[in-house]
Amino acid sequence: MTDPVLRVEDLSIAYTVGAGTFRAVSGVSLDLHPGKVVGIVGETGCGKSTLAQAIPRLLPEPPASIGHGRIVFRGTDLVQVPKRKLPMIRGTGIGMIFQEPLNSLNPAYRVLDQISESIRIRHYRDMGYVRTFVGGEVPFDYSKRPTATVTGSLAKGIIPDGALEEAARDRLRTRSEFRNEVLEYLRLVRINDPETILRLFPHELSGGMRQRIMIAMALSERPSVLIADEPTSALDVTIQAQVLTLMKELIDEVNTAVLFISHDLGVIAETADEVGVMYAGRIVEQGPVAEVFHDPRHPYTKALLRAAPNRYKSDGPLSAMAGNVPNLAKLPDGCAFHPRCPLARPACRAVVPPLAPLAGTSPPPDISAHKSACFFPDEVPGLP
Amino acid sequence: MAGPPPSIPRRLLAGLGVLWRVLRSNPLSLFGFVLIVVIGVVALLVVVDPPLLVPYGPQQLTGAYLQGPSSKHWFGTDANSFDIYSNVMLALPLDLGIGVLVAGTALLAGGSLGLLAGFFDAPRTVGGAASVVILRVTDVFLSFPSLILALALTRVLGLGVGPTVLAIGLTWWPFYVRLVRGEVLAVKNLPYVVAARASGVSEWRILGRHVLRNILEPVVVYFTLDIGTVLVTYSTIGFVGVASKYPGPQPEWGAMLAFYQSSGAINAYPWEVLAPGAAIFVTVFAFSLLGDGLRDILDPRTRRAFVRSTTGHEPPSEVPAATLPSGTVPSVGVSPDRGATT
Numbered sequence: 062m063t064d065p066v067l068r069v070e071d072l073s074i075a076y077t078v079g080a081g082t083f084r085a086v087s088g089v090s091l092d093l094h095p096g097k098v099v100g101i102v103g104e105t106g107c108g109k110s111t112l113a114q115a116i117p118r119l120l121p122e123p124p125a126s127i128g129h130g131r132i133v134f135r136g137t138d139l140v141q142v143p144k145r146k147l148p149m150i151r152g153t154g155i156g157m158i159f160q161e162p163l164n165s166l167n168p169a170y171r172v173l174d175q176i177s178e179s180i181r182i183r184h185y186r187d188m189g190y191v192r193t194f195v196g197g198e199v200p201f202d203y204s205k206r207p208t209a210t211v212t213g214s215l216a217k218g219i220i221p222d223g224a225l226e227e228a229a230r231d232r233l234r235t236r237s238e239f240r241n242e243v244l245e246y247l248r249l250v251r252i253n254d255p256e257t258i259l260r261l262f263p264h265e266l267s268g269g270m271r272q273r274i275m276i277a278m279a280l281s282e283r284p285s286v287l288i289a290d291e292p293t294s295a296l297d298v299t300i301q302a303q304v305l306t307l308m309k310e311l312i313d314e315v316n317t318a319v320l321f322i323s324h325d326l327g328v329i330a331e332t333a334d335e336v337g338v339m340y341a342g343r344i345v346e347q348g349p350v351a352e353v354f355h356d357p358r359h360p361y362t363k364a365l366l367r368a369a370p371n372r373y374k375s376d377g378p379l380s381a382m383a384g385n386v387p388n389l390a391k392l393p394d395g396c397a398f399h400p401r402c403p404l405a406r407p408a409c410r411a412v413v414p415p416l417a418p419l420a421g422t423s424p425p426p427d428i429s430a431h432k433s434a435c436f437f438p439d440e441v442p443g444l445p
Numbered sequence: 446m447a448g449p450p451p452s453i454p455r456r457l458l459a460g461l462g463v464l465w466r467v468l469r470s471n472p473l474s475l476f477g478f479v480l481i482v483v484i485g486v487v488a489l490l491v492v493v494d495p496p497l498l499v500p501y502g503p504q505q506l507t508g509a510y511l512q513g514p515s516s517k518h519w520f521g522t523d524a525n526s527f528d529i530y531s532n533v534m535l536a537l538p539l540d541l542g543i544g545v546l547v548a549g550t551a552l553l554a555g556g557s558l559g560l561l562a563g564f565f566d567a568p569r570t571v572g573g574a575a576s577v578v579i580l581r582v583t584d585v586f587l588s589f590p591s592l593i594l595a596l597a598l599t600r601v602l603g604l605g606v607g608p609t610v611l612a613i614g615l616t617w618w619p620f621y622v623r624l625v626r627g628e629v630l631a632v633k634n635l636p637y638v639v640a641a642r643a644s645g646v647s648e649w650r651i652l653g654r655h656v657l658r659n660i661l662e663p664v665v666v667y668f669t670l671d672i673g674t675v676l677v678t679y680s681t682i683g684f685v686g687v688a689s690k691y692p693g694p695q696p697e698w699g700a701m702l703a704f705y706q707s708s709g710a711i712n713a714y715p716w717e718v719l720a721p722g723a724a725i726f727v728t729v730f731a732f733s734l735l736g737d738g739l740r741d742i743l744d745p746r747t748r749r750a751f752v753r754s755t756t757g758h759e760p761p762s763e764v765p766a767a768t769l770p771s772g773t774v775p776s777v778g779v780s781p782d783r784g785a786t787t
Contacts, residue, residue, distance in 0.1 A: 117643055123569055152645020165636040169658045169745060178654075179644035186645070262745040275640075282644050 063427060065092035066318045067116070067155075067286045072130030072140075074108075074115050077123060083390040084128070085111040087342045090416075093286055093318035094427035100321045100333030100350065102365075104386055108342040109322045113290040116320070117155040118147050134286070152182050156284030156317075160291040162271035166263035172274055173259045176243045179282050184239075246277040249314075251307060269300035276308065280315060287312075288320045293328060305331060326369050330354055335428045338362045341387050341397035344416060348431030358419055358431065358438035360402045396434070403444060404437050467742050474741060477734020484731060488538040495535070501528035503535050503696050511714055520720035524708065525692060529720045532696040536721070539606070539689075540698050541728065544676040547614050552668050555621025558583075562622065563629025564652050579622065586619040592678055599682065606689055606697075609682055613675060624667060628660035662743040669736035673729030680725055698725050 074086040086108040093099055101109050114120045116132055118139055132139040134155065142150055159165040166175055240259070247255035250273040263271055272292060279287060292308070293301040309332060312319055323329050329336055329350065336353050337344040338361065346359035357363045364382045384401035387393060396414050399405040416434040423430075435441065468475040490498055501507055509522045520529040562579040565572025586594070595612045602608035632638065638655050646654070683689050683699025691700035698721040705717035 114639075119639060119643055121567060123567060148642075148645060148647050151643060155643070157640060157643040159636040159640060161636050165640055167637045167641070167655055167659065178641070178646065182645045264746050278640070278644070 063094055065094050065427075066134070067091075067093040068131070068133045069116065070131040070133065072112070072115065072132065073128040074111055074120070074125055075128050076125050081390050083388075084392075085125075085342050085389060086115065088130070088416075089337075089339075089342075089344050091320070091337065091344075092427075092429065093320060095285065095318050096312065096316045097335065097427050098312060098319040098321050098333045100323065100329035100336040101339055101344075102323060102326060102329045102336060103339035104324065104365075106386055106389070107339040108389075109324075109339055110290055112339075113157075113288050113320065113322050116286075116288060117151060117157060118142065119157070152179060152282050153186070154282070154285045156279035156282045156287045158272075158275050158279050158287065158289040158292045160294055162268045162275060162295055163263075165275050166271055168263055171260055171262055172247075172266075173240060173243055175263075175274065176246060176278050176281055177239045179278055180239055180242050183282060242281070243277075246281045247274075249280065249311070250274075250277045252277075267300075268296050269304055272296060272300075272304050273307065276304075276311070280311065284317055286320070287317045288322075290322045291324070292321075294323065294325065301328070308332065326354070326366065334425075338365065341392060342389060343397065343413075343434065345398065345434045346432065347416065347429050348419075349425060349428050352431050356442065358433040358441050359435045360404050360441055360444060361398050363441055363444050364401075396436075404435070404440055406436075408436055464742060468738060471738060471741060474734055474738025477731050477736075477738055480727070480731035481735050484537070484541065484728060487534075488541050491534055492538045499531045499534045501531040503527070503532055503694055504692055505531075513714075514716055521714070521716040523705065523714070523717055527692060529701075529717060532692075532701060533698070533720050533724050536696040536698050536701065537724070539695060540676055540679065540725075543606075543610055543613075543679050544672040544728070544732075547610060547617055547675045547679075548668055548672045550614055551617035551621050551671070552664070555618030556625045556664065558618070559622040559625030560629060560652065560657065563626035564633055564656060566630075580626070583619040583622040586616060587623065589616070591616040591620075592681060595678065595682060596685065606695070609679065609689075613678055613682070617675065620671075621664075625660065625664055628663055629656055632656050632659050662740055665743060666736045666740045669732050669739060673732045676725060676729060698722075 069089060069091040072086060072089045073084060075082050075084045089108075089112060091099060101112065103109050111120065111125070115125070115127065116139070118132075122144065127140050130140065137150070139150065166172075243259065244255050247258060252258050252270070252273055258266070258270070258274075263274075266274065276292075289308070293304050296304060305328065308319075321329065321332055333350045335348065336350045338346040338353065338359065340361050346353055346357065346362045353362060354366065357366060368382050382401065387397055387400070393400055393410070395408075395410040395412055396402070396405075399409040402409065414434045414436050416432045418430045418432045419438055433441075468478060487498065504525075504527060507518065507522055507526045507528050509518060510526045511524055512518055512522045514521045518528050518530060520533060522528055558579050561572070562576035566576040567573050589597075591613075594616045595609075598612035598615060599609055602612055633656055638651060641651050641655050642648075680697070680699025680702065683691075683697050684703040689695065689697035689700040691697065691704045693700075701721040702718060702725075705711075705714075705721075708717070711718050
């Protein structure tokens with residue numbers, strides 16, 4: 062059991078819109094370990110993307126505000142960093158990949174300039190030109206940060222030993238040195254003929270290509286945590302498969318911790334080691350991905366799995382879940398799922414069930430035990 | 446392309462080459478550019494060395510009364526025997542200068558305010574409060590038709606060229622606040638801005654490199670078209686007779702039009718009115734064409750498309766799938782979707 066690179070503890074986020082306040086994320090806890098992928102799955106509006114953007118403190122505050130909880134990254138609680146100091150902690154180890162490959166790249170710049178911007182920032186930081194954040198329980202020493210290391214068989218041959226290390230740490234790099242590093246990252250994301258791609262504008266690239274560039278950009282910060290917010294949702298199925306394969310290989314090679322957000326159960330099953338199922342801002346079930354998907358212990362997970370179209374069976378209508386996602390501004394009392402739940406009882410309407418570990422589970426190292434936020438987890442397998 | 450990156454002069458030359466190809470691909474905007482350059486050079490020559498292009502003084506009696514265009518008097522003469530061509534030419538630097546100065550100042554002042562109001566508009570912050578103030582003041586100015594407001598201001602500021610320019614300038618900037626703010630709002634929450642922020646790019650650098658660069662195209666195009674509008678507005682105010690006096694030591698197109706039109710002899714001596722009118726038309730037209738050309742150049746999408754269509758040269762982007770090394774993940778073949786995607 063290693064220490065997590067990033068730990069989210071009991072995080073709650075609320076939006077204030079007009080006079081109303083609604084909680085988009087309530088009491089979410091997560092541990093991210095190097096080389097492990099934590100998937101978050103849920104319907105639209107369940108707080109997935111809010112969670113993804115809150116971790117690197119990218120949410121616009123206001124209207125969003127972090128009510129309570131901690132986001133501990135390398136000994137610093139990111140929640141406590143004052144707003145004006147946020148730029149100092151960005152680009153220091155949390156990389157992001159976004160959903161829309163069309164809009165995630167600046168249309169005015171060539172691929173070279175897109176990727177070299179983040180490399181430049183990292184370089185200037187290494188050179189001490191950018192002020193870094195000092196504070197938190199453990200003073201944040203940027204020079205001693207643990208950088209992600211490139212290992213694995215695929216990295217051999219693609220990136221020569223030490224090529225990703227700066228040629229010299231004591232002088233400013235030249236344009237061609239930046240360019241060479243950009244080329245390394247393009248090769249890392251398996252782009253053929255990177256010399257050519259370097260000179261193209263985003264609109265000249267296909268969706269899958271853009272997403273590769275986006276991944277290269279995120280990796281060029283050398284993040285120890287990578288947050289992928291629906292990275293494949295906008296791609297068609299074949300490209301999606303390619304990008305997913307690439308991401309899986311890169312996660313092994315680069316050994317980062319990954320938070321993978323998706324609404325697609327198949328994608329999560331394919332990619333993640335651990336999964337958290339979100340409903341109305343809460344994680345309702347969490348655990349090793351195989352266990353959660355094969356033996357769900359929360360009625361919502363069960364319903365979600367049942368609603369996923371099965372590609373082998375075409376008899377009968379598609380099953381849709383009864384009811385709607387609740388309005389976050391007026392959540393029902395007790396368990397947010399109880400109006401749609403076949404197991405609902407008076408207790409469910411009164412008290413919010415805690416996310417409790419199930420008896421008799423022994424998770425693999427660095428992965429959360431199977432937990433369910435249901436009072437009657439043992440009755441779930443009996444549901445249709 | 447494996448060698449060292451090209452040196453700065455070579456990059457500049459390459460840039461100029463692209464500029465030339467884009468311009469050549471669209472004859473109209475090329476014509477606009479040439480026209481602007483010619484107008485600019487002529488205006489400069491008139492200021493530096495008037496005798497070179499202007500045969501007579503603004504109020505010089507030529508002895509020829511109400512003559513039509515001839516080789517001696519290109520645009521004819523008027524009832525005072527003044528040479529109309531000389532007066533039109535002498536008015537060029539003033540009118541051009543006013544157009545560029547007023548629109549340029551409005552662009553810088555209104556544009557910066559709009560940029561700040563759009564970018565730092567989070568509620569309950571200093572920037573948010575400032576942006577509310579900026580926008581309400583802008584609304585006050587925008588609620589008046591700018592021509593009426595400018596005319597009213599000239600009553601306060603006084604007659605003459607200087608006060609009129611000031612009056613137009615004071616009414617002109619609010620358009621840019623609205624325009625730029627709107628564009629900033631559309632761009633500032635796009636994923637690439639958030640991505641830049643996530644990778645540690647400072648807010649000011651995001652504003653310049655990611656936001657400003659991507660709103661430049663509509664704003665610059667509007668600016669070039671606007672130079673023509675300023676010119677017309679100034680000429681209108683000149684026409685009403687509060688800006689410049691004509692005939693006088695410093696002629697101005699609007700005032701010339703007003704003067705000759707009021708003489709009531711358009712049918713008999715049409716050249717008197719046609720000459721300054723055509724001067725206004727040609728200048729405004731040139732700036733409109735320039736605006737179109739600039740749009741093509743500033744947008745990488747149209748830029749590439751134009752270069753391709755003129756040179757028949759595909760930017761190198763097709764990667765043959767056969768070059769894939771076996772055993773690796775099949776790379777997404779670069780299949781550029783070049784259609785206008787937005």
